[in-house]
Amino acid sequence: MMRVDVLKALASERRLQILEWLKEPARHFPPQVDGDLERDGVCALFIAEKLGMSQPSAGEHLKVLAAAGLVEGTRIKQWVFYRRNERRIAEAVQDLADL
Numbered sequence: 001m002m003r004v005d006v007l008k009a010l011a012s013e014r015r016l017q018i019l020e021w022l023k024e025p026a027r028h029f030p031p032q033v034d035g036d037l038e039r040d041g042v043c044a045l046f047i048a049e050k051l052g053m054s055q056p057s058a059g060e061h062l063k064v065l066a067a068a069g070l071v072e073g074t075r076i077k078q079w080v081f082y083r084r085n086e087r088r089i090a091e092a093v094q095d096l097a098d099l
Helices: 004-010 011-024 044-051 054-069 086-098
Strands: 071-077 081-083
Touching: 004 011, 004 054, 004 086, 011 044, 011 054, 011 086, 044 054, 044 081, 054 071, 054 081, 054 086
Parallel strands: none
Antiparallel strands: 071 081
């Protein structure tokens, strides 16, 4: 059964863009001082910069994606790094196909 929070998360072009970028983080983001792009994810600051918006605005998009389980955040020092939750994304794709 498709969860409403997943539909809400997927209803935004910006959130879809974030998911697309996180699919190949090394291709879309510069190297980070802390955190490995592939293993730890991408710093929320880099995501905000790439979106061309403030950190709080980007943070709201990331919060919606995290609430739906589509991304996972990891805190390293004072930053949060985000990566895709491939298992949950695959479930959401299957749920959409079942509709």
